[in-house]
Amino acid sequence: MISVQTADFDIAKLYQQMSNNQLNPNGYGAVVTFVGKVRDFNQQQQIGAMTLEHYPGMTEKSLEAIVEQTKARWPIGEPIIIHRVGELAPGDQIVYIGVVSAHRKAAFEACEFLIDYLKIKAPFWKKEQTETGYQWVDARENDTTAADRWSQGNH
Amino acid sequence: MLTIVFFAQTRELVACDNIELEFNSSLSALETIRSQLASKGDKWDLALQQDKLLVAVNQEMSPWDTVIKDGDEVAFFPPVTGG
Numbered sequence: 237m238i239s240v241q242t243a244d245f246d247i248a249k250l251y252q253q254m255s256n257n258q259l260n261p262n263g264y265g266a267v268v269t270f271v272g273k274v275r276d277f278n279q280q281q282q283i284g285a286m287t288l289e290h291y292p293g294m295t296e297k298s299l300e301a302i303v304e305q306t307k308a309r310w311p312i313g314e315p316i317i318i319h320r321v322g323e324l325a326p327g328d329q330i331v332y333i334g335v336v337s338a339h340r341k342a343a344f345e346a347c348e349f350l351i352d353y354l355k356i357k358a359p360f361w362k363k364e365q366t367e368t369g370y371q372w373v374d375a376r377e378n379d380t381t382a383a384d385r386w387s388q389g390n391h
Numbered sequence: 392m393l394t395i396v397f398f399a400q401t402r403e404l405v406a407c408d409n410i411e412l413e414f415n416s417s418l419s420a421l422e423t424i425r426s427q428l429a430s431k432g433d434k435w436d437l438a439l440q441q442d443k444l445l446v447a448v449n450q451e452m453s454p455w456d457t458v459i460k461d462g463d464e465v466a467f468f469p470p471v472t473g474g
Binding site for chain 2 (some may be wrong): 270289290319360361374379
C-alpha cells in the first residue's frame with residue numbers, strides 16, 4: 237500500500253493493518269517499521285517549519301517501482317509506504333515504511349533498501365524555514381552512497 | 392505539443408509550474424529543449440543550467456539522451472530530498 241498524503245498517520249493502526257489483516261495473512265514472523273521525522277535543526281540552523289513538495293503521479297509511480305524492486309529481491313509481504321507532503325513542523329512524522337517477512341533479516345534489509353531508494357528516486361523536495369528565511373534542502377552525497385551499496389552485493 | 396513542468400528551486404526560479412511548447416523535430420533532443428528554455432531569461436538560464444538538474448520524461452527519471460516525441464511530458468527538477 238502506497239499513500240502520499242497531507243494527513244498524519246498512526247503507527248499503531250498501521251502495525252495492525254500490516255500484520256493482522258488480509259494485506260498480509262499469517263506466516264510472517266517479522267515486522268520491521270521505520271518512521272522519519274522532521275528534525276529541529278539541520279546544518280547548524282534552527283528549523284521553524286518545513287514544506288514538502290512532490291510531483292503528483294510520478295511520486296506514486298516511482299514508489300510502486302521501488303516496491304516491485306524490493307519484492308523481487310527479498311521474500312516479503314505487501315509493504316506499506318506513507319509519505320506526507322505540505323506543511324510540517326519539527327517533530328512531525330514525515331514517512332512510514334513497514335515491511336513483513338517470515339524472518340527478520342529479509343524484513344530489516346528490505347526496509348532499509350526501501351528508504352534508501354525512496355531518498356534518491358522518489359520526487360519529493362524539502363524546503364525549510366530557518367532564522368534567515370526559507371531554503372531548499374540540498375541533496376546529500378551520503379544518501380547516494382547509501383543507495384549505491386545495494387548494487388554492490390556487499391550487504 | 393510538449394508539456395514542460397518544473398519543481399522545487401527550478402519552479403521558483405522560472406516562476407511558473409508548467410509551460411507548453413509547440414513540438415518540432417529539433418525538440419526531440421532534451422538538450423535543445425533545455426537550451427531553448429534557458430534563453431528565455433537570466434532566471435531561466437540559472438535554473439536550467441544547474442549541473443545537477445534532473446529530468447523526467449512521462450513521469451520517469453530519464454537520461455539526457457532520451458528521445459522526446461510529440462505529446463510527451465518533460466519535467467525539470469533538482470536532486471530529490473524526500474524521506
